[in-house]
Amino acid sequence: MRPGDSLPPPWRTRWRVRIGYPVALVTFLVAHPIPQTLSIGAVLAVLGLVIRASAAGHLRKHEVLATTGPYAWTRNPLYLGSLLLCVGYLLATRSWIAAAVVALYLAVFYPGVMQREEEELRAEYGPAFDEYARRVPLFWPRPPETAAREPFSWMQYGRNREYQALAGTIVGFAILVLVLYWQGH
Numbered sequence: 001m002r003p004g005d006s007l008p009p010p011w012r013t014r015w016r017v018r019i020g021y022p023v024a025l026v027t028f029l030v031a032h033p034i035p036q037t038l039s040i041g042a043v044l045a046v047l048g049l050v051i052r053a054s055a056a057g058h059l060r061k062h063e064v065l066a067t068t069g070p071y072a073w074t075r076n077p078l079y080l081g082s083l084l085l086c087v088g089y090l091l092a093t094r095s096w097i098a099a100a101v102v103a104l105y106l107a108v109f110y111p112g113v114m115q116r117e118e119e120e121l122r123a124e125y126g127p128a129f130d131e132y133a134r135r136v137p138l139f140w141p142r143p144p145e146t147a148a149r150e151p152f153s154w155m156q157y158g159r160n161r162e163y164q165a166l167a168g169t170i171v172g173f174a175i176l177v178l179v180l181y182w183q184g185h
Contacts, residue, residue: 041092
């Protein structure tokens, strides 16, 4: 963003999680999983969880600009992990309707949320963030030329409550397994 540009409406940040629950409910209602799609989807979802967990273990919000671990590859590893989680889940549902609903949800909320977060980081960290943004891509990862090493922290993982993504994924796939058996596959 440049001076004079306006930030996306703040409702996107406030409502993305709240609206995510009814979106998930719709995906359960239109799901037609089979064992193969559940298996393939679970593998992608686990990859997304690993990326999210790694990011959470390097993120110390409002203490220091995160630039290590997956933050050396992309400025938004949590959202990259979430995207892989969504793709895995949608493959598991085996539903074009679910895919369309989730794609619309992601398109409405996440670009604006990422833009708002970028501006907040720029305001908090100034030139350090600008230099980081020049080196590291916004979303699609690219190997860093050089990267500072900092160990993963389980304590940070817990502080960032990333276990909630794991719990939500387990519950979501458990519901899909129930749908699978309810539909008689």
